[in-house]
Amino acid sequence: FTITLDDIKQNLSTILSDLDEPVANPTAVSQWFLSKWVREAGVVVALGGDGGDELFGGYTRHRAMMAADYYQRLPKFMQKFGGLFHRRARKLMKPVGIDLHVELMAEKSETIADILYSPFDPQVVAERFFSSYYEQAPVGMHSLEQFMRVDRRTWLVEESLARSDRSSMTHGLELRVPLLDIDLVRLSDTISPYRKTTPWTGKKILRELYRSHLPEYLYNQPKRGWISPGAKWLRVPEIQSMVCDVCTPGHFSELDTVINWDAIHDMLDRHVSKGGYYLQPLWNLLALQFFLANVSKTKL
Numbered sequence: 001f002t003i004t005l006d007d008i009k010q011n012l013s014t015i016l017s018d019l020d021e022p023v024a025n026p027t028a029v030s031q032w033f034l035s036k037w038v039r040e041a042g043v044v045v046a047l048g049g050d051g052g053d054e055l056f057g058g059y060t061r062h063r064a065m066m067a068a069d070y071y072q073r074l075p076k077f078m079q080k081f082g083g084l085f086h087r088r089a090r091k092l093m094k095p096v097g098i099d100l101h102v103e104l105m106a107e108k109s110e111t112i113a114d115i116l117y118s119p120f121d122p123q124v125v126a127e128r129f130f131s132s133y134y135e136q137a138p139v140g141m142h143s144l145e146q147f148m149r150v151d152r153r154t155w156l157v158e159e160s161l162a163r164s165d166r167s168s169m170t171h172g173l174e175l176r177v178p179l180l181d182i183d184l185v186r187l188s189d190t191i192s193p194y195r196k197t198t199p200w201t202g203k204k205i206l207r208e209l210y211r212s213h214l215p216e217y218l219y220n221q222p223k224r225g226w227i228s229p230g231a232k233w234l235r236v237p238e239i240q241s242m243v244c245d246v247c248t249p250g251h252f253s254e255l256d257t258v259i260n261w262d263a264i265h266d267m268l269d270r271h272v273s274k275g276g277y278y279l280q281p282l283w284n285l286l287a288l289q290f291f292l293a294n295v296s297k298t299k300l
Contacts, residue, residue: 003033009238016290018170023163024284026230031167039171046173048164051180054148054156055188056206057197058223061104062151065144067199068092068100096143098134101150102126111281115263130154144193231279235272243268243282246289252296259285 008029015032016023038046053059057066071092094100106126133150141149161177168175178184188196195205202223211219233239245251247268249261264285270276 001034001037003030005233005236007033008233009236012233012239012242013290016287017294019163019166019287020291020294021162021166022284022287022291023159023166024280024287025159025163026228026233026279026283027226028163028167028228029230029233030226030228031164032170035168035171035173035175039173044172044174046168046175048175048177049179050160050164050177051152051156051185052203052206054152054160055179055185056203057144057148057193058202059151060202062144062148062197063199063202064092064104065096065100065147066193066197068094068096069143070199072096097146098127098130100143101130101134101147105130105155111278115260115267115281115285117258117260142193144197148193148196230283231271231277234268234279234282235274240268240272243286247282247285252289252292255288255292 011033012029015029018032019028053062057063068091091100091103094103102123106123130150133153134146137146137149164175164177191205197204201207207219234243244265247259247261247264249256264282267276267278268282271278271282
């Protein structure tokens with residue numbers, strides 16, 4: 001199963017339209033092709049791994065939250081000393097909970113501020129969004145457990161599952177998620193976060209569970225995310241041209257009072273020349289423009 005650049009160039013506009021909502025993750029493109037390939041092979045129902053990271057602490061951000069928990073137990077002078085020499089150490093000094101969650105999950109405020117005319121503070125918006133979920137967590141719950149439960153109610157539901165479902169169902173493929181069986185979810189809620197992950201190892205308890213059942217070479221493999229090289233795609237001339245055509249004033253006029261299109265094109269130029277990395281804001285707007293074109297019946 002191979003996806004070529006020609007496949008991307010020929011199908012990207014169709015894929016973004018098929019998703020039927022602005023999915024701001026280029027991984028949806030790879031999932032669309034994989035689902036198409038699986039369905040053409042005659043498969044009607046497939047199993048997916050969604051939920052494993054959110055239940056058992058598999059993401060880098062979960063390990064970072066655990067690392068911050070340990071780091072902040074050090075004497076203050078040691079924390080400050082570490083922060084002088086390493087940017088990541090300074091990040092670990094942020095209060096665990098909402099502050100660190102926003103730091104790990106949200107786009108940099110200055111990046112958002114550059115492309116929006118709106119006067120609102122992106123940092124404040126992100127904090128208010130996540131705080132509504134943190135306020136529902138039981139008193140005394142470990143910060144990492146809070147983080148993973150917020151992930152389940154936001155990232156998992158609104159991004160991961162939605163992306164997987166739309167990418168598969170557009171080809172008539174039903175994707176089931178055994179790791180989200182309700183009994184397994186309830187069981188995971190009873191397990192200490194210290195058993196689930198460490199600053200160095202994600203999904204620790206799952207690794208221990210299957211250690212005796214897997215070959216050593218497979219057991220010791222590092223986590224490999226199911227991702228798409230969206231940053232490279234944006235540097236392909238044909239796709240770069242598509243972004244320029246779509247992300248422009250007047251294409252969907254309602255956005256012209258909100259989006260600074262000159263800043264977007266400058267961002268794209270810097271990304272293409274490798275003078276910066278702007279995959280998220282650029283892909284977000286590309287997906288949004290295709291979605292708006294669909295709902296407004298405007299042909300791109």
